[in-house]
Amino acid sequence: MTSELTSAIERVARVPTLLVSADFDGTLAPIVENPMEAAPLPEAVAAIEGLAALPRTAVALISGRARADLAVLTGLSPVVHLVGSHGSEFGTGFVDELTEDRQKLLGDVERELTTLVGHEPGVRLEVKPASVAVHVRTAARDVAQRVAEAVRGGPATWPDVVVTNGKEVIELSVITTHKGTALDTLRAQLSASAVVFVGDDVTDENAFAHLDGSDVGVKVGPGDTRARYRVDTPHDAARLLALLLDTRRGFLQA
Ligand SMILES: [Mg+2]
Incomplete structure (x- = not known):
């Protein structure tokens, strides 16, 4: 972790109301x-649960x-x-x-998609509440x-179909939300003074683009x-969250 990042974490840990948000996979x-065998690192889980238990601190996973x-x-x-489906699913019963x-x-x-590519070896279609x-x-x-x-030449070109390109995945959605708009919603709902967002994929760039000062x-x-x-890695991300937890806990107890 660079000293600039350490300083940024120590600074953001001291805002009145903090929203800590992160992607899941990667x-x-x-x-x-x-993908159904993916498991969060225990250190990440400990930091997230710790942060979520603190007053004036909210935690969201946007995947x-x-x-x-x-x-x-x-x-x-x-x-x-x-928050699931890149920000489309905030609760259950969404469909x-x-x-x-x-x-x-x-x-x-x-x-x-089933007709077009469903038969291709090693290709898997995942049907979600508002996307495939x-x-x-x-x-x-x-x-x-x-x-x-x-x-890209097929249903991605249809009217009202929104295309998201990720790592090793192309997603076709029938509604227009992304991680940036999801973050805006959470920030407003929680009246967050500042937001931390951690992510690895191209779809996370929408969230980074909605961050400021x-x-x-x-x-x-x-x-x-x-x-x-x-x-560099999810292990580093877990350490960063642990530092955030320690610093914020100290700040809130002071
Ligand atoms: Mg990811």
């Missing part, structure tokens, strides 16, 4: 081949995963806010909020390339980013 949980999967995989206590038109569009997208994700992590590179082209954005791993700070 940020709190190391990337694994089978591309379906919220129900996120709940099972993280096993966090209910005081931690879980009822989709209009009939959008539910039909989602069904059409799913059918088209095409995962190519376990596909051969030439297959992944062919699938990406088919998706006193906020702290931390990118995990390599790649271009709009985040001001960077750490």
Whole structure:
């Protein structure tokens, strides 16, 4: 951790109301081949639960995963806010909020993707409440390339379909939300004085873009980013959260 990042963490820990937010996969949980075997690092869980238990401190995980999967995989206590599907899912029963038109569009997208790429080896379709994700992590590179082209030239071009490109995944959504708008909503709901956001993927860039002055954005791993700070691995991210917890606890007790 650089001394600039340490200073930023020590500074943001002292704001009146703090929102700590993070992505899940590749940020709190190391990337694994089978996504349903992803597990958060115990150090990250301890820091997150610790922060969530502090007064005037809220914690939210904002993930591309379906919220129900996120709940099972993280096993966090209910005081931690879980936001799924890149900011589309704030609570349960979400699918009822989709209009009939959008539910039909989602069904059409799913059918088209199944026909177009569902048979490709190593490709997995994940149907979520407002989107379908095409995962190519376990596909051969030439297959992944062919699938990406088919998706981008196919239902990705349909009206009202929103495309999100992640690491080894292309997601087609029928509503327009992203992690940045999710962060805005949480910030307003919680009246946060400042926000910390930690994330590793291209979809996290929308969140970094919605940070300002006193906020702290931390990118995990390599790649271009709009985040001001960077750490190398999920283990580093866990250490950063632990430092934030220690500093804020000390500040609140003083
Ligand atoms: Mg991630």
